[in-house]
Amino acid sequence: RDVRTLGCYLACTRRAGRLALEGDLALGFLERDWSRSTILPEVAITAPCGSTDGYLRDADGQVKPVLGPFDATPEALRAKDRVLQGILAFQKLWLDLRTAKSDVPISTEMLRDLDAAAAPQLYRLLEFPTKPEADRLGVLSHDENYFGQTHSAPLCDEETPTRLRREGLQTLFQSSRCYWPQGIVARTHPRLVSALRAGWTDPAALGRLGAWHSVALHDGGMTDEELSSLGALLHGLAVDQVIFTGQLAPVVEEVFLFLWNHENRPLAASREFPRLILLGDPEDVPLRREFLDHCRRVSGDPSDPTVLRDIRRLLDPENESALVLTNQITSQAAAPLLNGLAPFLGKHGTILAACGLFDRHTIEHDAPLAAPVNSWWRALGRSLGYAPWSPAAAAGRAHLGNWITFRRASEAAVWNRQWMFSVSDAIHASEPMPTLIGAAD
Numbered sequence: 043r044d045v046r047t048l049g050c051y052l053a054c055t056r057r058a059g060r061l062a063l064e065g066d067l068a069l070g071f072l073e074r075d076w077s078r079s080t081i082l083p084e085v086a087i088t089a090p091c092g093s094t095d096g097y098l099r100d101a102d103g104q105v106k107p108v109l110g111p112f113d114a115t116p117e118a119l120r121a122k123d124r125v126l127q128g129i130l131a132f133q134k135l136w137l138d139l140r141t142a143k144s145d146v147p148i149s150t151e152m153l154r155d156l157d158a159a160a161a162p163q164l165y166r167l168l169e170f171p172t173k174p175e176a177d178r179l180g181v182l183s184h185d186e187n188y189f190g191q192t193h194s195a196p197l198c199d200e201e202t203p204t205r206l207r208r209e210g211l212q213t214l215f216q217s218s219r220c221y222w223p224q225g226i227v228a229r230t231h232p233r234l235v236s237a238l239r240a241g242w243t244d245p246a247a248l249g250r251l252g253a254w255h256s257v258a259l260h261d262g263g264m265t266d267e268e269l270s271s272l273g274a275l276l277h278g279l280a281v282d283q284v285i286f287t288g289q290l291a292p293v294v295e296e297v298f299l300f301l302w303n304h305e306n307r308p309l310a311a312s313r314e315f316p317r318l319i320l321l322g323d324p325e326d327v328p329l330r331r332e333f334l335d336h337c338r339r340v341s342g343d344p345s346d347p348t349v350l351r352d353i354r355r356l357l358d359p360e361n362e363s364a365l366v367l368t369n370q371i372t373s374q375a376a377a378p379l380l381n382g383l384a385p386f387l388g389k390h391g392t393i394l395a396a397c398g399l400f401d402r403h404t405i406e407h408d409a410p411l412a413a414p415v416n417s418w419w420r421a422l423g424r425s426l427g428y429a430p431w432s433p434a435a436a437a438g439r440a441h442l443g444n445w446i447t448f449r450r451a452s453e454a455a456v457w458n459r460q461w462m463f464s465v466s467d468a469i470h471a472s473e474p475m476p477t478l479i480g481a482a483d
Contacts, residue, residue: 053080072161081221082168082197085182086125090114093185113194117181124178169224170239173232173400173408176225184221197222203230232408236401246440247402264288264368268398271441272366273297277304278433279392279449282361285319285353285383287344288368288396295333302336315358321349322370344375350382357386364392367411369399376414384418385426391450393428398444405446415446427451 047066051058054070061068072080092110100106114122140148167175180198202220205213206227214223228235237247249267264272276284288294298318317336321344338356342349357363365383367376376395384393397409406412419428431449432439 052083072165080168081184082179082182082225083164085184085197086122086179087129088122090119090122114183115181118183118196121178121181166239170235171225171228172235173228176222176228180222180225180229193219195219195221198225198229202226206230231399232404233399233401236403246443249398249440249443264294264396265398265444266293268368268396268444269293269297271398271444272394273301274438274441275394275445275447276364277301278438279364279390279431280362281364281392282388283315283317283319283357283363285321285357285363285365286368287321287366287379288370290320290322290327290329292327292329295329298336299330299333315361316356319353319356321353344371345378347382350378353383354386359386359388362388362390362392364394367393367395367415369396369410371411373410373414376411377418380415380418381422384423384428387450389450391428392431393423393448395446396444397446402443405443409446412446415448419448423448 047061049058049061049066049068051068051070053072054068058068058070090112092112094107095110096108097105098108171179176198181196183194183196185192185194199220202214202217202223203226205217207230211223211227214220214226217223220226224235233247237244240247249271284298286294302317316338318338320337320339321341322339323341340349340352340356342352344350363386365379365387367379371379380393384391387393393415395409395411395415397405397412400408406416427450428448429451431447432442
């Protein structure tokens with residue numbers, strides 16, 4: 043051939059080497075390994091219109107493209123527009139800088155340094171996105187033609203997170219229908235992506251990664267690290283009763299049986315005051331009788347005063363209890379549970395809210411339970427004597443990256459050993475409530 047082609051691409055695979063054998067050349071902006079994630083910048087900059095299927099002349103004789111159908115969600119259109127506006131804003135700043143520095147030439151070495159710094163920034167976005175980036179850009183859709191059949195799906199679809207929980211990370215990168223596996227992981231496990239992005243500079247973020255246990259595989263709504271930390275915290279706090287608001291699964295059963303069997307006091311069943319109070323509807327999960335003998339289940343809406351009253355009836359006023367809020371609880375249900383149960387958890391009652399899925403440096407902003415729990419503590423929890431709790435040993439403090447923990451201090455609040463009636467108790471009482479006259483001490 044008389045013409046030698048030169049292709050400039052965002053990224054190339056090793057297969058591009060065959061072009062050199064044929065006398066052509068292909069250059070890639072991303073020169074390091076990448077994992078199928080360059081679809082993101084492609085769909086981010088494509089125009090919001092259908093593909094060109096052909097051309098026709100109009101009445102004036104002008105050639106116009108024939109566009110195919112185009113469908114995009116309002117969220118995707120907003121994301122595309124924000125990307126476009128960001129590109130234009132950056133270009134304006136760059137051109138303004140060049141105009142202001144017109145008398146200062148930019149050398150070839152300076153341009154080479156700028157280019158060397160630009161590619162890693164894009165690579166970081168593709169391979170190690172933050173959760174907000176994945177949330178914003180994952181709504182963009184990619185259209186792909188499979189032998190005449192068009193497949194359209196967002197970069198982060200709704201089905202893939204279920205496959206991730208069921209089959210693991212490898213299935214995401216092996217599936218040709220998962221367009222941005224890194225974005226899926228960043229949405230569901232932002233702490234993992236944060237740890238990978240930081241390399242080995244933050245080993246504490248990896249926690250128990252690599253630890254092995256014999257618990258049966260079952261989705262209990264919590265990570266292995268959250269469950270391990272929960273057992274360690276409850277053991278260190280020496281609580282007598284636990285109100286658990288998550289999904290009951292064999293892995294949860296294993297944690298509590300291990301905890302109970304390693305306590306100093308004997309594991310004796312109490313029919314009046316159970317060791318574990320489960321809030322939720324019954325599920326078809328096989329559990330051991332050894333575990334069930336120490337449990338009571340309360341079903342219903344967590345914000346229903348009658349449900350909260352049923353839970354309080356199962357609390358021993360002489361015990362120290364813990365309220366465990368997992369990610370199965372919505373942020374709207376957190377406040378009623380805290381208001382209805384926190385005053386009755388004992389002198390040294392404990393509140394734990396799960397946050398192990400999130401980057402431990404941004405828990406306050408990212409974890410769904412962080413905002414309602416912290417708002418409750420600032421508004422009411424402090425007056426009840428609750429304060430952020432931290433164990434004395436450094437090894438124990440590592441568990442606080444998985445659970446927001448508040449503990450009650452008897453010296454920080456006025457404590458009454460007798461239970462006090464609430465308005466909800468008076469409304470739903472099965473018999474007339476006694477009238478109390480006098481001052482509360």
